Amino acid sequence: MKKILVSECLCAGRAVRYDGGRKTLDDPRFLKWHEKGRLIPVCPEILGGFPVPRPETQLRGGRAFTRDGREVTRGFVLGASRTLALALKLGAAFAIMKENSPSCGSGFIYDGSFTGTKTPGAGVTAKLLMGNGLRVFSEHDLDEAEAFLNALEAVPPPSPL
């Protein structure tokens, strides 16, 4: 059974977001994958040593800064490398990560101005995973993720003798 690395805040369970909340995904396919034990929930920022709650953080020029201007890039990089190590160790086939996050976003992130403005780009962890060949889908791309999973698990036709 193929395993899927997922942002932990998308799952019921521990509240890991910076504001102490979750962004629970209730799509029946995601819940079924969870029930079957396919999901590997991980929060890169917790793995990077950050507490809950923690200051809101955004990326600027590839570096991570809190709203009050403190640089926290080192923790983000540590969390990313620990997440990649976990994905490789547990054999994740691909990932579903929370869009817009400075760690997990794969298509969009906030632009560093703390004005609610999004910009195309990827978070520190998603970027590292993709750079190491792991496909990353956002929680908005479950149709694509499901098709990708089905293709991975399709039984190949018998080879001609």
Ligand code: SF4
């Ligand atoms: S780092 Fe990722 S898993 Fe953790 S709270 Fe942020 S989006 Fe969710």
